[in-house]
Amino acid sequence: MTNRIVVIGGGLAAATAVHELRTTHGFTGPVTVLADEAHPPYERPPLSKAVLLGEKEATTAIVRPAEWYADHDVGLRTGTRAERIDRDARTVHAAGEDIGYGQLLIATGARARRLPLVDESGVPATYLRTIGDSVALRGLLRPGLRLGIIGGGWIGLEAAAAARIAGAEVTVLEALELPLVRVLGSEVAGIMTAMHREHGVDVRTSTQVTAVEATSEGTRLALDDGDDLVVDHVLVGIGAQPNTELAEAAGLTVDNGIRTDAHLRTDDATVLAAGDVANVDHPLLGRPLRVEHWDTAIQHGKVAAATLAGVDAVADQQPYFFTDQYDFGMEYVGNAGPGDYDRVLVRGDAAGRVFTAWWLAGDRIVAGMHANDWDAIDEVRSRVGTTVDPAWLES
Known part of the structure; x- marks a missing residue:
């Protein structure tokens, strides 16, 4: 053996x-x-x-x-x-x-989760998952490129930021009421959405693509609100x-x-x-x-x-992730999906995008994050998973 x-x-x-x-x-x-x-x-x-x-x-x-x-x-x-x-x-x-x-x-x-509507159309499209995908998409980004992004998750929004920095025209099509709303809740998801719009991204919410076809003017995306969007390239980021x-x-x-x-x-x-x-x-x-x-x-x-190796160890770490978009950086600790929390507490300058956010189930913190407040990560890590004093909640 x-x-x-x-x-x-x-x-x-x-x-x-x-x-x-x-x-x-x-x-x-x-x-x-x-x-x-x-x-x-x-x-x-x-x-x-x-x-x-x-x-x-x-x-x-x-x-x-x-x-x-x-x-x-x-x-x-x-x-x-x-x-x-x-x-x-x-x-x-x-x-x-x-x-x-x-x-x-x-x-x-x-x-990458595939979108048959795009795959079967034969239009120029990218899924961003591998080294080859990233290099290929980077080679396309340039001033004036019309990029349509289907899906407003982390991949879609990070790609939108990179494309805007490169001078591309970017439209994000999100099926839900806000990008990232299932992950962040409406309060923080709204802040992220507003940031992208301020940077010139056309963020369309509660919008789904119903048809995709190649035309002489580019790729036509038919939307469920009856509108059409014509782009040069499609990025699919649906998970x-x-x-x-x-x-x-x-x-x-x-x-x-x-x-x-x-x-x-x-x-x-x-x-x-x-x-x-x-x-x-x-x-x-x-x-x-x-x-x-x-x-x-x-x-x-x-x-x-x-x-x-025969050593006793368990996977008990709180989940952690980070993102960088434009001049915005955040770190998130915990796991707060729909139904896992009953309120979100945002502290700091949300408009200036320097803040902390806490997802609470009763008086227990199930997740926390900071945005552009890099000294706050230790507090975020220490508080997630703990029960907090009511005085802290009201301070």
């Missing part, structure tokens, strides 16, 4: 787990990484931020160069897609070979879906991601899942949680490595 650890995935969770195995836990057994893209594992935040802005080269998103894997005796196989997991034989089939494992980490991430197909075919439990316990073990003790693809029993929140953010990928990579 082999003691080989096989890691399927080419993202930050995979890169972190392998690094921790070798440098923190001193695991000396064989390690193989199967990454289906041609690059060593890389992180995604720069792709919609610094790389898209032209401030950094796409290669800066690569977590560690290929030489690191060679120097640490890690078998990195890029451009190699895992095709099948045989749990009985404990093998992964890839590139015509069955690779044996003692333990397996599935960190297959997520992919992501976890890459669970391998796990499903292998008979693992899948429900909005691969289900795991707090140690990131699936219902097969030899198989773990981490990062965007993992739906984890969160010990602090008391419910399963799947998060598609940079910090979670790092934390999952660390917990997965510890679990693989």
Whole structure:
């Protein structure tokens, strides 16, 4: 029986787990990484931020160069897609070979959610998920380009900011009443929407695309309010879906991601899942949680490595994410979806976009964020998950 650890995935969770195995836990057994893209594992935040802005080269998103894997005796196989997991034989089939494992980490991430209406139209369109996507979109951004963005989530808004900075004309089409309203609530989502409008973005809310076609003037997007929008290029940013197909075919439990316990073990003790693809029993929140953010990928990579190495560790960190748009930066800690809170407390200069915001369920803070108040992050981290004094609420 082999003691080989096989890691399927080419993202930050995979890169972190392998690094921790070798440098923190001193695991000396064989390690193989199967990454289906041609690059060593890389992180995604720069792709919609610094790389898209032209401030950094796409290669800066690569977590560690290929030489690191060679120097640490890690078998990195890029451009190699895992095709099948045989749990009985404990093998992964890839590139015509069955690779044996003692333990397996599935960190297959997520992919951009497709919009058939656009895909089937054949119009110039981009989904922003990979290094190639970011480089291609960056090459298009220029003064006067008419960019239509379908979806007002984090990807859509970060891309809108980059496009406006490049001088493009940008329209964001959001199906809900405000971009990010399900994540931030109407109070903070309204602040974000106003900021983009102040920067010249045409943000259209409660709007859906009903038809897409190529015309002599560009791509025509027919909208459900009866209006038409003509653009040069379309960016689709309607979310992501976890890459669970391998796990499903292998008979693992899948429900909005691969289900795991707090140690990131699936219902097969030899198989773990981490990062965007993992739906984890969160010990602090008391419910399963799947998060598609940079910090979670790092934390999952660390917990997965510890679990693989036989060290007791749990994925109990509060979710954290950040964004940079124009001169606006924010950091958010916690998890406050619809129904998880009953009010939002905003303190500071919301109009000037220097403030903190707190999502409360009764007197318990379930999430907090700061905007352009970089000294506030320690307070945000310390207060999220705690019950607050009524005097603080009224101060």
